[in-house]
Amino acid sequence: MPVASRAWWATPPPAHATHTHIVIGMADSTFFRNYAAEVRPLINAALESYTSFGADCPAHLKEAIRYSLLGPGKKLRPLLVLMAAETCGSTREDALPAACAVEMLHAYSLIHDDLPAMDDDDMRRGRPSCHAKFGQATAILAGDALLTLAFEVLARHQQPPQTAALCCAHLAAAAGAEGMVGGQADDLNAEFSNGDLAMLKHIHRRKTGAMIRVSVLLGGLVGGANNEQTGRLVAYGEKLGLAFQIVDDLLDFQGDEAAVGKRTGKDSARGKLTFPTIMGAEKSRAEAAALIQAAREQISPWGVRAKGFDSLATFVLERNQ
Amino acid sequence: MPVASRAWWATPPPAHATHTHIVIGMADSTFFRNYAAEVRPLINAALESYTSFGADCPAHLKEAIRYSLLGPGKKLRPLLVLMAAETCGSTREDALPAACAVEMLHAYSLIHDDLPAMDDDDMRRGRPSCHAKFGQATAILAGDALLTLAFEVLARHQQPPQTAALCCAHLAAAAGAEGMVGGQADDLNAEFSNGDLAMLKHIHRRKTGAMIRVSVLLGGLVGGANNEQTGRLVAYGEKLGLAFQIVDDLLDFQGDEAAVGKRTGKDSARGKLTFPTIMGAEKSRAEAAALIQAAREQISPWGVRAKGFDSLATFVLERNQ
Numbered sequence: 001m002p003v004a005s006r007a008w009w010a011t012p013p014p015a016h017a018t019h020t021h022i023v024i025g026m027a028d029s030t031f032f033r034n035y036a037a038e039v040r041p042l043i044n045a046a047l048e049s050y051t052s053f054g055a056d057c058p059a060h061l062k063e064a065i066r067y068s069l070l071g072p073g074k075k076l077r078p079l080l081v082l083m084a085a086e087t088c089g090s091t092r093e094d095a096l097p098a099a100c101a102v103e104m105l106h107a108y109s110l111i112h113d114d115l116p117a118m119d120d121d122d123m124r125r126g127r128p129s130c131h132a133k134f135g136q137a138t139a140i141l142a143g144d145a146l147l148t149l150a151f152e153v154l155a156r157h158q159q160p161p162q163t164a165a166l167c168c169a170h171l172a173a174a175a176g177a178e179g180m181v182g183g184q185a186d187d188l189n190a191e192f193s194n195g196d197l198a199m200l201k202h203i204h205r206r207k208t209g210a211m212i213r214v215s216v217l218l219g220g221l222v223g224g225a226n227n228e229q230t231g232r233l234v235a236y237g238e239k240l241g242l243a244f245q246i247v248d249d250l251l252d253f254q255g256d257e258a259a260v261g262k263r264t265g266k267d268s269a270r271g272k273l274t275f276p277t278i279m280g281a282e283k284s285r286a287e288a289a290a291l292i293q294a295a296r297e298q299i300s301p302w303g304v305r306a307k308g309f310d311s312l313a314t315f316v317l318e319r320n321q
Numbered sequence: 322m323p324v325a326s327r328a329w330w331a332t333p334p335p336a337h338a339t340h341t342h343i344v345i346g347m348a349d350s351t352f353f354r355n356y357a358a359e360v361r362p363l364i365n366a367a368l369e370s371y372t373s374f375g376a377d378c379p380a381h382l383k384e385a386i387r388y389s390l391l392g393p394g395k396k397l398r399p400l401l402v403l404m405a406a407e408t409c410g411s412t413r414e415d416a417l418p419a420a421c422a423v424e425m426l427h428a429y430s431l432i433h434d435d436l437p438a439m440d441d442d443d444m445r446r447g448r449p450s451c452h453a454k455f456g457q458a459t460a461i462l463a464g465d466a467l468l469t470l471a472f473e474v475l476a477r478h479q480q481p482p483q484t485a486a487l488c489c490a491h492l493a494a495a496a497g498a499e500g501m502v503g504g505q506a507d508d509l510n511a512e513f514s515n516g517d518l519a520m521l522k523h524i525h526r527r528k529t530g531a532m533i534r535v536s537v538l539l540g541g542l543v544g545g546a547n548n549e550q551t552g553r554l555v556a557y558g559e560k561l562g563l564a565f566q567i568v569d570d571l572l573d574f575q576g577d578e579a580a581v582g583k584r585t586g587k588d589s590a591r592g593k594l595t596f597p598t599i600m601g602a603e604k605s606r607a608e609a610a611a612l613i614q615a616a617r618e619q620i621s622p623w624g625v626r627a628k629g630f631d632s633l634a635t636f637v638l639e640r641n642q
Contacts, residue, residue: 056499056527061506065498112465117457136438140461141506144433144468145498151472152493161486165476168489172473177386177466178377185382185462206377 029318032311036079039092043078044070046096047103050153057145064134064142065149069107072125076244077102077215083308084219084233087299095222097157098167101150102215105175108146109211111139113184147175158222167218174214183207187272195273203273204245205238212241232298236309239295240316246288247319249274253281292317350639353632357400360413364399365391367417368424371474378466385455385463386470390428393446397565398423398536404629405540405554408620418478419488419539422471426496427532429467432460434505468496479543488539495535504528508593516594524594525566526559533562553619557630560616561637567609568640570595574602613638 047069053062078099085095114121114129115136122132131139151168158164173179183206190203216237220230253276275284292313299306368390374383399420406416435442435450436457443453452460472489479485494500504527511524537558541551574597596605613634620627 053498053503057503058506058510060510061498061503108465112461115461117461137509138506140433140436140438141502143465144429145502147465147468148493148497148502151476151489152497155472155476155486155489155493162482165482165485165489168472168476168486172469172476176469176473177374177382181462181466181469182374182378182382185379185459188458189379189381 029311029315031307032315035083035308035311036075039079039082040075042092042096043075043082043099043103046100050100050104050149060134060138061141061145064130064138065145067133068111068130068142069104069146071127073107075103077106077211079312080212080215080237081219081222083312084216084225085223086219087233087302087305087309088220088223088225088229090219090223094159095219097153097164098218098222101154101158101167101171102211102218104146104150104153105171106211108143108150109175109180109184111143111146115139118184118188163221167221170214170217170221174210179206179210180208183210190273195278197278200273200275200278201242204242208245208248209238209241212244213237232301236295236298239291239298240313243288243291243295243313244316246275246284246291247316249276250281250284250288251319253277289317350632350636352628353636356404356629356632357396360400360403361396363413363417364396364403364420364424367421371421371425371470381455381459382462382466385451385459386466388454389432389451389463390425390467392448394428396424398427398532400633401533401536401558402540402543404633405537405546406544407540408554408623408626408630409541409544409546409550411540411544415480416540416543418474418485419543422475422479422488422492423532423536423539425467425471425474426492429464429471430496430501430505430532432464432467436460439505439509484542488542491535491538491542495531500527500531501529504531511594516599518599521594521596521599522563525563529566529569530559530562533565534558553622557616557619560612560619561634564609564612564616564634565637567596567605567612568637570597571602571605571609572640574598610638 048066051062051066051069053065081099081102082092082095085098086092110124111130113119114124115131121129123129127133129139130142134142150171154168154171155164158167175181183203186203187207190199213234214237216233217230220233225233253274275287279287295313296310299309302309369387372383372387372390374386402420402423403413403416406419407413431445432451434440435445436452442450444450448454450460451463455463471492475489475492476485479488496502504524507520507524508528511520534555535558537554538551541554546554574595596608600608617631617634620630623630
């Protein structure tokens with residue numbers, strides 16, 4: 001249900017919610033973990049049904065697509081879509097096509113990034129990466145198919161069609177040459193270079209940030225967010241996305257291989273630019289914490305309705321604990 | 322301008338068009354060649370403007386994208402979009418976003434198909450293929466960016482948004498796991514196999530046919546075609562697409578390397594299934610001619626308005642002369 005254009009959170013909270021700020025101040029990751037546990041089965045069921053291809057899809061291609069899409073994973077991006085839609089007053093079911101589209105796009109990006117010609121990773125989420133299991137040709141095609149399917153699901157199932165077209169345009173801009181693909185291209189070139197912090201942030205704003213940013217944006221569009229709300233959601237997404245990347249770099253820098261599920265220490269070993277190698281681990285941790293605090297402030301006007309976002313912010317920081 | 326739902330071609334042609342069938346009976350490829358020469362600059366200018374990326378797109382990625390998209394090429398698919406839109410009563414300018422989208426999608430498919438892990442072609446249109454010139458990582462990313470951009474252009478610029486969403490859904494279905502990508506996956510697996518004609522047709526209906534079919538479909542949607550018109554356009558596209566592929570196989574089988582601009586005889590040499598290797602060259606030629614005749618019949622109710630389609634049918638056959 002679209003929200004009226006008035007800043008509705010400026011109205012006094014109902015009596016039972018007067019302890020909102022205390023709750024938010026104490027937010028831990030439990031709320032987000034519970035929300036994710038409740039909602040992930042919905043997302044997985046929708047992803048399953050969107051990839052139940054008929055006989056025109058070769059069996060090994062279908063298997064590779066579903067292996068990469070339906071395997072273990074945080075499903076962070078679709079959860080962001082659904083949380084944003086619900087925060088703005090829509091139902092999670094309304095936003096499922098957009099949520100599935102961002103997860104398909106994310107899955108494609110991991111498959112292609114892992115290829116030998118790119119990051120050359122043979123492990124992903126504790127299992128062989130797509131090309132390690134199915135071969136390079138099938139992995140390239142599975143990625144292509146997932147990228148294509150993201151737009152089909154969005155265009156065909158997101159309602160109304162005007163919102164679908166707008167979501168397609170924003171998702172493509174975030175994922176394309178000036179977004180995620182551009183960031184990955186610069187990241188590959190930045191290996192062994194003497195990049196600085198500005199360059200690293202420019203890469204990650206596009207490589208990982210753009211997709212997290214567009215996830216909350218799509219949820220907001222489905223939920224009928226007004227301009228101010230959209231601005232707050234996008235700012236939250238940008239700060240959360242950068243914090244998420246810093247924590248990812250920290251995990252690679254110091255993490256335990258078994259816990260992360262992919263080879264760690266690899267980025268530093270091959271001279272890839274990361275936040276801890278440029279800023280040191282301590283400053284990286286402080287930067288991530290400051291970003292998470294700033295992200296929290298953006299969504300504070302929603303009060304309890306944004307509790308999922310608040311709890312997720314804690315969750316992102318906790319990954320490094 | 323959308324066409325009324327009545328079968329408008331059932332009305333008598335105006336007096337000056339009474340020689341329609343004589344004209345069509347005599348159709349040669351001149352009309353299509355002239356049309357293409359007139360319209361290609363429009364298409365190229367639009368493709369140029371859609372790929373004038375800002376600083377967020379790395380320079381080498383932008384160069385690879387434009388090298389593959391703006392180089393020499395027939396631009397057959399965008400011409401089909403524009404002809405279909407004009408035949409149905411729209412202007413060619415109205416359909417330019419859809420026309421550019423199908424060309425971007427085609428360019429991406431060539432880049433990825435040429436990769437070493439796929440068809441392993443180092444030449445394309447008489448020049449080094451994308452990965453031969455820019456390296457594999459950049460080629461994979463340039464393909465990904467073009468695929469993504471196709472949907473951005475369609476979603477953002479095709480009007481109205483309902484048509485944009487519908488075009489995105491059809492284009493993605495044609496290009497995805499049950500369409501072009503599925504056909505390419507089966508084609509790679511069919512090498513050295515003892516496939517039959519049914520298998521070969523099943524591959525090509527998806528690998529090359531689906532994109533030609535959807536090109537006329539998108540033009541019809543933009544032009545406001547009714548159901549009967551859409552059916553005729555799609556049937557024309559299917560027959561033309563299969564004829565085009567048979568002629569392509571014949572060119573590889575017997576063609577002159579310099580004229581085709583890529584290595585010929587390669588498909589047969591590596592045991593790839595082709596029409597002449599299964600049916601022989603003579604039967605292949607007869608099949609292509611019969612398909613072209615059947616395609617012509619589909620568009621005959623439009624009379625002179627479909628002269629471009631009629632002339633194109635001749636053009637496709639002439640490629641093998």
